[in-house]
Amino acid sequence: MAQSLSLKERQRKEREDLILQVTQDILFEQGYHQMSMDEIASRVGIAKGTLYLHFQHKEDLVTELFARRLYSFQEMVEQAMATPGSPRERLICVLDSMLLYLSDKYAHFMYAYHNNLELASLLQAKLSQPFTCIRQGIATLLEEGKQVGEFEASLPTFVMVQTFFSVLSPLAYTHVLRENPQLTPEELSGYLKRIYFQGITAHR
Incomplete structure:
Protein backbone atom coordinates (compact mmCIF):
# COMPACT_ATOMS: atom_id res chain seq x y z
CA MET A 1 0.00 0.00 0.00
CA HIS A 57 19.12 25.52 -13.57
CA LYS A 58 16.51 26.37 -16.17
CA GLU A 59 17.78 23.39 -18.18
CA ASP A 60 16.60 21.21 -15.28
CA LEU A 61 13.20 22.87 -15.45
CA VAL A 62 12.82 22.27 -19.17
CA THR A 63 13.97 18.66 -18.90
CA GLU A 64 11.52 17.92 -16.07
CA LEU A 65 8.71 19.65 -17.95
CA PHE A 66 9.34 17.54 -21.04
CA ALA A 67 9.74 14.38 -18.97
CA ARG A 68 6.37 14.77 -17.27
CA ARG A 69 4.54 15.46 -20.51
CA LEU A 70 6.32 12.66 -22.33
CA TYR A 71 5.71 10.02 -19.67
CA SER A 72 2.07 11.08 -19.53
CA PHE A 73 1.95 10.71 -23.31
CA GLN A 74 3.60 7.28 -23.07
CA GLU A 75 1.00 6.16 -20.52
CA MET A 76 -1.82 7.34 -22.79
CA VAL A 77 -0.37 5.45 -25.76
CA GLU A 78 0.18 2.27 -23.73
CA GLN A 79 -3.44 2.37 -22.55
CA ALA A 80 -4.54 2.59 -26.17
CA MET A 81 -2.31 -0.35 -27.08
CA ALA A 82 -3.91 -2.42 -24.31
CA THR A 83 -7.48 -1.90 -25.50
CA PRO A 84 -9.35 -5.04 -26.65
CA GLY A 85 -9.42 -5.69 -30.36
CA SER A 86 -7.35 -6.71 -33.34
CA PRO A 87 -3.89 -5.22 -34.00
CA ARG A 88 -5.43 -2.85 -36.54
CA GLU A 89 -8.14 -1.71 -34.12
CA ARG A 90 -5.58 -1.13 -31.38
CA LEU A 91 -3.29 0.77 -33.72
CA ILE A 92 -6.23 3.00 -34.66
CA CYS A 93 -6.73 3.68 -30.93
CA VAL A 94 -3.06 4.62 -30.65
CA LEU A 95 -3.33 6.97 -33.61
CA ASP A 96 -6.48 8.55 -32.14
CA SER A 97 -4.65 9.11 -28.84
CA MET A 98 -1.70 10.72 -30.58
CA LEU A 99 -3.92 12.98 -32.66
CA LEU A 100 -5.73 14.01 -29.49
CA TYR A 101 -2.35 14.94 -28.03
CA LEU A 102 -1.62 17.09 -31.08
CA SER A 103 -4.77 19.11 -30.41
CA ASP A 104 -3.17 20.42 -27.20
CA LYS A 105 -2.04 24.01 -27.68
CA TYR A 106 1.43 23.23 -26.35
CA ALA A 107 2.07 20.13 -28.48
CA HIS A 108 3.56 21.88 -31.52
CA PHE A 109 5.60 24.15 -29.28
CA MET A 110 6.99 21.25 -27.23
CA TYR A 111 7.78 19.34 -30.41
CA ALA A 112 9.71 22.32 -31.76
CA TYR A 113 11.80 22.53 -28.60
CA HIS A 114 12.51 18.82 -28.66
CA ASN A 115 13.98 19.32 -32.13
CA ASN A 116 15.91 22.46 -31.18
CA LEU A 117 19.59 21.71 -31.85
CA GLU A 118 20.75 23.44 -28.68
CA LEU A 119 18.45 21.42 -26.42
CA ALA A 120 18.21 18.22 -28.44
CA SER A 121 21.25 16.49 -26.95
CA LEU A 122 20.17 17.31 -23.39
CA LEU A 123 16.60 16.16 -23.91
CA GLN A 124 17.36 13.08 -25.99
CA ALA A 125 19.93 11.83 -23.51
CA LYS A 126 17.42 11.95 -20.66
CA LEU A 127 14.13 11.25 -22.44
CA SER A 128 14.98 8.59 -25.00
CA GLN A 129 13.37 5.73 -23.06
CA PRO A 130 9.70 6.79 -23.50
CA PHE A 131 10.19 7.32 -27.24
CA THR A 132 11.86 3.93 -27.56
CA CYS A 133 9.04 2.20 -25.67
CA ILE A 134 6.38 3.84 -27.84
CA ARG A 135 8.16 2.93 -31.07
CA GLN A 136 8.67 -0.66 -29.92
CA GLY A 137 5.00 -0.97 -28.96
CA ILE A 138 3.86 0.24 -32.36
CA ALA A 139 6.31 -2.10 -34.09
CA THR A 140 4.87 -5.00 -32.07
CA LEU A 141 1.31 -4.14 -33.14
CA LEU A 142 2.40 -3.98 -36.77
CA GLU A 143 4.14 -7.36 -36.52
CA GLU A 144 1.04 -8.89 -34.94
CA GLY A 145 -1.07 -7.41 -37.72
CA LYS A 146 1.21 -8.93 -40.33
CA GLN A 147 0.93 -12.35 -38.73
CA VAL A 148 -2.88 -12.33 -38.86
CA GLY A 149 -3.02 -10.85 -42.36
CA GLU A 150 -4.24 -7.36 -41.45
CA PHE A 151 -1.10 -5.58 -42.67
CA GLU A 152 1.01 -6.14 -45.75
CA ALA A 153 3.75 -8.57 -44.72
CA SER A 154 6.15 -7.50 -47.48
CA LEU A 155 6.52 -3.97 -46.06
CA PRO A 156 9.47 -3.54 -43.64
CA THR A 157 8.18 -2.86 -40.15
CA PHE A 158 10.70 -0.09 -39.49
CA VAL A 159 9.43 1.77 -42.57
CA MET A 160 5.83 1.35 -41.41
CA VAL A 161 6.76 2.71 -37.97
CA GLN A 162 8.54 5.73 -39.43
CA THR A 163 5.62 6.42 -41.76
CA PHE A 164 3.27 6.21 -38.79
CA PHE A 165 5.17 8.99 -37.01
CA SER A 166 5.46 11.02 -40.21
CA VAL A 167 1.66 11.13 -40.39
CA LEU A 168 1.73 12.63 -36.89
CA SER A 169 4.02 15.58 -37.60
CA PRO A 170 2.80 18.47 -35.39
CA LEU A 171 4.15 20.96 -37.93
CA ALA A 172 2.10 19.45 -40.75
CA TYR A 173 -0.95 18.95 -38.53
CA THR A 174 -1.15 22.57 -37.40
CA HIS A 175 -0.28 23.88 -40.88
CA VAL A 176 -3.13 21.95 -42.52
CA LEU A 177 -5.65 23.17 -39.95
CA ARG A 178 -4.42 26.75 -40.19
CA GLU A 179 -4.51 26.80 -44.00
CA ASN A 180 -7.90 25.06 -44.15
CA PRO A 181 -10.09 26.68 -41.47
CA GLN A 182 -13.16 24.83 -42.72
CA LEU A 183 -11.50 21.53 -41.75
CA THR A 184 -12.14 20.30 -38.21
CA PRO A 185 -9.52 18.35 -36.21
CA GLU A 186 -11.88 15.36 -36.25
CA GLU A 187 -12.11 15.44 -40.05
CA LEU A 188 -8.34 15.74 -40.40
CA SER A 189 -7.92 12.82 -38.01
CA GLY A 190 -10.20 10.71 -40.18
CA TYR A 191 -8.30 11.58 -43.35
CA LEU A 192 -4.93 10.79 -41.78
CA LYS A 193 -6.19 7.40 -40.62
CA ARG A 194 -7.53 6.62 -44.10
CA ILE A 195 -4.25 7.64 -45.74
CA TYR A 196 -2.18 5.51 -43.37
CA PHE A 197 -4.30 2.41 -43.02
CA GLN A 198 -5.46 2.10 -46.60
CA GLY A 199 -1.83 2.25 -47.60
CA ILE A 200 -0.71 -0.63 -45.36
CA THR A 201 -3.81 -2.82 -45.20
CA ALA A 202 -3.31 -6.17 -46.93
CA HIS A 203 -5.31 -6.64 -50.13
CA ARG A 204 -7.72 -9.57 -49.97
Whole structure:
Protein backbone atom coordinates (compact mmCIF):
# COMPACT_ATOMS: atom_id res chain seq x y z
CA MET A 1 0.00 0.00 0.00
CA ALA A 2 1.41 3.39 -1.02
CA GLN A 3 2.36 5.64 1.86
CA SER A 4 0.45 8.92 1.93
CA LEU A 5 2.43 12.14 1.67
CA SER A 6 2.90 14.36 4.66
CA LEU A 7 1.56 17.92 4.59
CA LYS A 8 5.06 19.25 3.92
CA GLU A 9 5.59 16.80 1.06
CA ARG A 10 2.22 17.67 -0.48
CA GLN A 11 3.02 21.37 -0.29
CA ARG A 12 6.39 20.78 -1.95
CA LYS A 13 4.77 18.77 -4.74
CA GLU A 14 2.07 21.39 -5.31
CA ARG A 15 4.71 24.12 -5.43
CA GLU A 16 6.79 22.13 -7.90
CA ASP A 17 3.74 21.53 -10.11
CA LEU A 18 3.05 25.27 -10.10
CA ILE A 19 6.67 26.05 -10.97
CA LEU A 20 6.48 23.75 -13.97
CA GLN A 21 3.16 25.20 -15.12
CA VAL A 22 4.59 28.72 -14.95
CA THR A 23 7.72 27.53 -16.78
CA GLN A 24 5.57 26.12 -19.57
CA ASP A 25 3.62 29.37 -19.85
CA ILE A 26 6.78 31.50 -20.02
CA LEU A 27 8.38 29.18 -22.57
CA PHE A 28 5.27 29.47 -24.71
CA GLU A 29 5.20 33.27 -24.39
CA GLN A 30 8.88 34.19 -24.59
CA GLY A 31 11.00 31.23 -25.63
CA TYR A 32 13.82 29.43 -23.87
CA HIS A 33 16.50 32.13 -24.13
CA GLN A 34 14.30 34.91 -22.75
CA MET A 35 13.04 32.81 -19.87
CA SER A 36 14.74 33.57 -16.55
CA MET A 37 14.72 31.99 -13.12
CA ASP A 38 13.94 35.44 -11.68
CA GLU A 39 10.70 35.75 -13.63
CA ILE A 40 9.65 32.19 -12.83
CA ALA A 41 10.14 32.80 -9.11
CA SER A 42 8.28 36.12 -9.33
CA ARG A 43 5.26 34.63 -11.13
CA VAL A 44 5.07 31.68 -8.77
CA GLY A 45 5.32 34.04 -5.81
CA ILE A 46 8.35 32.47 -4.15
CA ALA A 47 11.89 33.59 -3.41
CA LYS A 48 14.54 32.74 -5.98
CA GLY A 49 16.33 30.66 -3.35
CA THR A 50 13.20 28.56 -2.90
CA LEU A 51 13.07 27.96 -6.64
CA TYR A 52 16.67 26.73 -6.54
CA LEU A 53 15.69 24.19 -3.89
CA HIS A 54 13.55 22.56 -6.58
CA PHE A 55 15.59 23.23 -9.73
CA GLN A 56 19.19 24.42 -9.92
CA HIS A 57 19.12 25.52 -13.57
CA LYS A 58 16.51 26.37 -16.17
CA GLU A 59 17.78 23.39 -18.18
CA ASP A 60 16.60 21.21 -15.28
CA LEU A 61 13.20 22.87 -15.45
CA VAL A 62 12.82 22.27 -19.17
CA THR A 63 13.97 18.66 -18.90
CA GLU A 64 11.52 17.92 -16.07
CA LEU A 65 8.71 19.65 -17.95
CA PHE A 66 9.34 17.54 -21.04
CA ALA A 67 9.74 14.38 -18.97
CA ARG A 68 6.37 14.77 -17.27
CA ARG A 69 4.54 15.46 -20.51
CA LEU A 70 6.32 12.66 -22.33
CA TYR A 71 5.71 10.02 -19.67
CA SER A 72 2.07 11.08 -19.53
CA PHE A 73 1.95 10.71 -23.31
CA GLN A 74 3.60 7.28 -23.07
CA GLU A 75 1.00 6.16 -20.52
CA MET A 76 -1.82 7.34 -22.79
CA VAL A 77 -0.37 5.45 -25.76
CA GLU A 78 0.18 2.27 -23.73
CA GLN A 79 -3.44 2.37 -22.55
CA ALA A 80 -4.54 2.59 -26.17
CA MET A 81 -2.31 -0.35 -27.08
CA ALA A 82 -3.91 -2.42 -24.31
CA THR A 83 -7.48 -1.90 -25.50
CA PRO A 84 -9.35 -5.04 -26.65
CA GLY A 85 -9.42 -5.69 -30.36
CA SER A 86 -7.35 -6.71 -33.34
CA PRO A 87 -3.89 -5.22 -34.00
CA ARG A 88 -5.43 -2.85 -36.54
CA GLU A 89 -8.14 -1.71 -34.12
CA ARG A 90 -5.58 -1.13 -31.38
CA LEU A 91 -3.29 0.77 -33.72
CA ILE A 92 -6.23 3.00 -34.66
CA CYS A 93 -6.73 3.68 -30.93
CA VAL A 94 -3.06 4.62 -30.65
CA LEU A 95 -3.33 6.97 -33.61
CA ASP A 96 -6.48 8.55 -32.14
CA SER A 97 -4.65 9.11 -28.84
CA MET A 98 -1.70 10.72 -30.58
CA LEU A 99 -3.92 12.98 -32.66
CA LEU A 100 -5.73 14.01 -29.49
CA TYR A 101 -2.35 14.94 -28.03
CA LEU A 102 -1.62 17.09 -31.08
CA SER A 103 -4.77 19.11 -30.41
CA ASP A 104 -3.17 20.42 -27.20
CA LYS A 105 -2.04 24.01 -27.68
CA TYR A 106 1.43 23.23 -26.35
CA ALA A 107 2.07 20.13 -28.48
CA HIS A 108 3.56 21.88 -31.52
CA PHE A 109 5.60 24.15 -29.28
CA MET A 110 6.99 21.25 -27.23
CA TYR A 111 7.78 19.34 -30.41
CA ALA A 112 9.71 22.32 -31.76
CA TYR A 113 11.80 22.53 -28.60
CA HIS A 114 12.51 18.82 -28.66
CA ASN A 115 13.98 19.32 -32.13
CA ASN A 116 15.91 22.46 -31.18
CA LEU A 117 19.59 21.71 -31.85
CA GLU A 118 20.75 23.44 -28.68
CA LEU A 119 18.45 21.42 -26.42
CA ALA A 120 18.21 18.22 -28.44
CA SER A 121 21.25 16.49 -26.95
CA LEU A 122 20.17 17.31 -23.39
CA LEU A 123 16.60 16.16 -23.91
CA GLN A 124 17.36 13.08 -25.99
CA ALA A 125 19.93 11.83 -23.51
CA LYS A 126 17.42 11.95 -20.66
CA LEU A 127 14.13 11.25 -22.44
CA SER A 128 14.98 8.59 -25.00
CA GLN A 129 13.37 5.73 -23.06
CA PRO A 130 9.70 6.79 -23.50
CA PHE A 131 10.19 7.32 -27.24
CA THR A 132 11.86 3.93 -27.56
CA CYS A 133 9.04 2.20 -25.67
CA ILE A 134 6.38 3.84 -27.84
CA ARG A 135 8.16 2.93 -31.07
CA GLN A 136 8.67 -0.66 -29.92
CA GLY A 137 5.00 -0.97 -28.96
CA ILE A 138 3.86 0.24 -32.36
CA ALA A 139 6.31 -2.10 -34.09
CA THR A 140 4.87 -5.00 -32.07
CA LEU A 141 1.31 -4.14 -33.14
CA LEU A 142 2.40 -3.98 -36.77
CA GLU A 143 4.14 -7.36 -36.52
CA GLU A 144 1.04 -8.89 -34.94
CA GLY A 145 -1.07 -7.41 -37.72
CA LYS A 146 1.21 -8.93 -40.33
CA GLN A 147 0.93 -12.35 -38.73
CA VAL A 148 -2.88 -12.33 -38.86
CA GLY A 149 -3.02 -10.85 -42.36
CA GLU A 150 -4.24 -7.36 -41.45
CA PHE A 151 -1.10 -5.58 -42.67
CA GLU A 152 1.01 -6.14 -45.75
CA ALA A 153 3.75 -8.57 -44.72
CA SER A 154 6.15 -7.50 -47.48
CA LEU A 155 6.52 -3.97 -46.06
CA PRO A 156 9.47 -3.54 -43.64
CA THR A 157 8.18 -2.86 -40.15
CA PHE A 158 10.70 -0.09 -39.49
CA VAL A 159 9.43 1.77 -42.57
CA MET A 160 5.83 1.35 -41.41
CA VAL A 161 6.76 2.71 -37.97
CA GLN A 162 8.54 5.73 -39.43
CA THR A 163 5.62 6.42 -41.76
CA PHE A 164 3.27 6.21 -38.79
CA PHE A 165 5.17 8.99 -37.01
CA SER A 166 5.46 11.02 -40.21
CA VAL A 167 1.66 11.13 -40.39
CA LEU A 168 1.73 12.63 -36.89
CA SER A 169 4.02 15.58 -37.60
CA PRO A 170 2.80 18.47 -35.39
CA LEU A 171 4.15 20.96 -37.93
CA ALA A 172 2.10 19.45 -40.75
CA TYR A 173 -0.95 18.95 -38.53
CA THR A 174 -1.15 22.57 -37.40
CA HIS A 175 -0.28 23.88 -40.88
CA VAL A 176 -3.13 21.95 -42.52
CA LEU A 177 -5.65 23.17 -39.95
CA ARG A 178 -4.42 26.75 -40.19
CA GLU A 179 -4.51 26.80 -44.00
CA ASN A 180 -7.90 25.06 -44.15
CA PRO A 181 -10.09 26.68 -41.47
CA GLN A 182 -13.16 24.83 -42.72
CA LEU A 183 -11.50 21.53 -41.75
CA THR A 184 -12.14 20.30 -38.21
CA PRO A 185 -9.52 18.35 -36.21
CA GLU A 186 -11.88 15.36 -36.25
CA GLU A 187 -12.11 15.44 -40.05
CA LEU A 188 -8.34 15.74 -40.40
CA SER A 189 -7.92 12.82 -38.01
CA GLY A 190 -10.20 10.71 -40.18
CA TYR A 191 -8.30 11.58 -43.35
CA LEU A 192 -4.93 10.79 -41.78
CA LYS A 193 -6.19 7.40 -40.62
CA ARG A 194 -7.53 6.62 -44.10
CA ILE A 195 -4.25 7.64 -45.74
CA TYR A 196 -2.18 5.51 -43.37
CA PHE A 197 -4.30 2.41 -43.02
CA GLN A 198 -5.46 2.10 -46.60
CA GLY A 199 -1.83 2.25 -47.60
CA ILE A 200 -0.71 -0.63 -45.36
CA THR A 201 -3.81 -2.82 -45.20
CA ALA A 202 -3.31 -6.17 -46.93
CA HIS A 203 -5.31 -6.64 -50.13
CA ARG A 204 -7.72 -9.57 -49.97
